[in-house]
Amino acid sequence: MQQFHHSSINHLSQTWREAIASQLTDGENVMAWIETDLDLQLHFAKGIVVVTNQRLLAKMYVSDIWQTWSYRQGLLLTQRDYAGIGCLELFDTHSRLAHWRYRLGSDSAVNRLIESFTQQRDSYCTASELPRIADAFIQCPACGAVLGMGQIDCPVCEKQNNVQPSTWTLLRLWRFAKPYQGRLLIGFLLTLCSTAATLVPPYLTMPLMDNVLIPYQNGHPINNELVAFYLSGLLGASVLAWMLGWARTYMLALVSERIGADLRTTTYEHLLNLSQEYFGGKRTGDLMARIGAETDRINLFLSLHLLDFATDVIMIAMTAVILISINPWLALVTLVPLPIIAWLIHLVRDRLRIGFEKVDRIWAEVNNVLADTIPGIRVIKAFAQEKREAARFRAANQRNLQINDRVNRIWSLFTPTVTLLTEVGLLVVWIFGIWQISNDEITVGVLTAFLAYIGRFYIRLDSMSRIVSITQKAAAGTKRIFDILDHVSSVPESPNPVHLNTVQGQIELRNVSFRYGTRSIAQDINLVITPGEMIGLVGHSGSGKSTLVNLICRFYDVTEGKILIDGHDIRSLPVTEYRKHIGLVLQEPFLFYGTIAENIAYGKPDATHDEIVSAARAAHAHEFILRLPHGYDSLVGERGQALSGGERQRISIARALLINPRILILDEATSSVDTTTEKDIQKALDNLVRGRTTIAIAHRLSTLQEANRLVVLDRGKVVEIGNHSELMSREGYYYRLYQAQARNVDVEDSGYAPFIEHSAAGEIK
Amino acid sequence: MSHAPNFQLTRNAFGRLVFRDQWGAMQEGVVPIRGFPITNPNRGIALVDCHGHELIWIDCLADLPSDYRMLIEDELLSREFMPEIKRLYNVSSFTTPSTWKVVTDRGEVSFILKGEEDVRRLTSSSFMITDSHGIHFLIRDHLSLDRNSRKLLDHFL
Structure with missing residues (x-):
């Protein structure tokens, strides 16, 4: 070939x-x-x-x-x-x-x-x-992940496509249980002993009946010593079982609580490392439910239900051994209902699991309605749509009810059936036992002991049947947790990373294309930014400016081409290490709940107070901070002190200044404030920009006149590059944009179609 | 109301639609786009130029002369792609990601469903399913599917 x-x-x-x-x-x-x-x-x-x-x-x-x-x-x-x-x-x-x-x-x-x-x-x-x-890099054709040497199949895609979860997903929790192996073993041994202890009392009913009560009925006096011996045996066994039971429950609950906590933190940590793409596609309510409620459910399952189930299995095994040792034939009859119940459990298992998954999903939907509406409460009230939102919530709840009803229909049939089988089983034992006694094959004591044993035995079977639904629920929850854990970040870490301690700040975009879903957002962009240069990105909304910035920050990975920093592909650098070199100032600065000092020092938690103050000074934030009642210790963020847009922006500029990045990205940093505040911020920005490679996006072109070069984007392509005066003299795309803005015309229209500019210009007054 | 439209539409040798407005300005590579592709596909169609700028809004296709209508319908046919699922053969698992084998109005195909959230309810009986490549599959009425398909679909609702 x-x-x-x-x-x-x-x-x-x-x-x-x-x-x-x-x-x-x-x-x-x-x-x-x-x-x-x-x-x-x-x-x-x-x-x-x-x-x-x-x-x-x-x-x-x-x-x-x-x-x-x-x-x-x-x-x-x-x-x-x-x-x-x-x-x-x-x-x-x-x-x-x-x-x-x-x-x-x-x-x-x-x-x-x-x-x-x-x-x-x-x-x-x-x-x-x-x-x-x-090719220097071999990439997976499906997801664009960088493949290692000699790798043919992409590990990212493979993982995503081959997940086939079932009840066995629960076994995957072993990863979290492993650190507690020793304690689990002790817990298991304690379980064995305590279960064995609980089996002693029914055994003692046998001699109590045969050696004490039956002889008495036949005219013999009661042997007090023997009674005292048997009864103290009963008491002793019960006390021992109580103590052992306490020890094992405490021990195992301790372990399972730790497993649950580990699971929760691991999931959260993993979640934080996923790319922005993941968060874009998920709803907050759903993610919160997964990490909060699901881990709790798994925890409860481990500490309570699984423990009970294990005890039950041990007990049944031990009981079966005891029964067979006493009388094999009667034991056989007693154990007959067991496979029937097992079959029944198996029958209902699948339908219940699907049902419970549905319940979970619908529950997440109810949460999502809340998560959608509560942050949008101003819009809802402004448009007087409270009734409609209430109806939406009610509809979600109604669906919740419907699905729960359907699940409960099967579920409610399940438990009584098990109980009925239990009764029938007891009846069989009675019949067979009486027949054997009449044939003098067994004593009354043996029958009593059997009944005492299987009374417990069947009760446990009944509660064991409940484990089906609980296991299914826990498996469904585990699956949803592992959905997060199995999700590989779409900005994967390189298998053999390059470490850059310092960067010069040279950025090169080589044939960069990016596609989001089915939309092609950036196409074949080539750009070299020299260290210390300030680049302004210009274009309409939707022209790909923010996308370009997101690609440079590596919030997303390029679909084609590559981005190089100081000559290294950014995909070959460790993600967090790379981002440390980047300072980002966004249009809507996000302040976390905490003090102003903490917020400024967010990117460098060990910053001294002096550093924080000088960063704030440089960001022109120092004075307004001092005007606040608690100065740098004022609480801000959600539930904290209300700050204006300009003030928050200056805090976020101080935040970027403090980490002293080589590369600075200003994404519409001044768009959400008025022109006077903008001047303040601009002064702050001038301090920030000095000596750094800067990429700035601004809607107001006037703010970008300082830039060394302007890159004009349209529809994901670079259409013009040059400084302000060059571009103006070229009278091209930028010129039209600038003219339109100077005349206060809506930029969206005039930039697209120059030939309607005349009519648009006429409309403004 | 079928009066002559104030524009001309032709197809050139490169397979592109060419639009000529009443003043004689030509636009090559014009594309028709439906305003409401799902809720009202037959009314409200825009002709946009290759930069995505609207040239003309056609309220109702039936108002156009038949040759223009054919051109637009042909073009729509070759652009629009929302296979309608008629039957589900099988799904590889009830948990995502899962591979669906389905029969659509455009033939048999299999696709990967990435997550449960990609099955979206449009109305009480219709669903939109987005596959791993972002292609939308439509289920117009899940009650009209056969029993087995309904059962399979039900796992994801």
């Missing part, structure tokens, strides 16, 4: 491989290929497009005809996409020759195909030899 020298061809199915091989001529090699999965009418149908060193071939699975186009000048292969569907088009200079449709899963493969096509066409037309390109 030397004709296929592209390594990925190995993934191609046998039928395609044969079909392609039959088409190839001598000396023709397959360079790249994609499998398309839609036809032109957008119906699902398989097809293939192949690039060889001589031509382009294409075929739909259902048809027998290969379409081919030999390379010639002017042949062009391009792709565009919309709403998750890509279109690959082949043009010559006069018209479109063909097009293919595909789902975007094969997006990066398409880009490889086009790249390969362009190379092959050029080399074919000029008859020159191709340079081989070696």
